[in-house]
Amino acid sequence: MAKKKRATWWKMLYFQRATIESISNEDAGSGLKAAFRYFDGEEITPDDLTPQAFTAFCVMKPYIDESMRNYEDAVKNGRNGAAKRWE
Secondary structure (H helix, E strand, C coil), X not given: CCCCCCCCCCCCCHHHHXXXXXXXXXXXXXXXXXXXXXXXXXXXCHXXXXXXXXXXXXXXXXXXXXXXHHHHHHHHHHHHHHHHHCC
């Protein structure tokens, strides 16, 4: 079975550093691991993490969502472009 194609990256921006630096390494790591699970399609709830780890996750989540939207838009635009080429 073919592997499902999907986005393979998300943005981490420098301004996020202050939030990440303000929490413990353990909570930052837990938040990062939650971000990877979310990126893989798992649901993440506040009950899954400590408040600080959830904060780290929430700093990354909008950029994961943006990455997914951008990928879907690129796929859609590629399909539309290919369809126009063969009309």
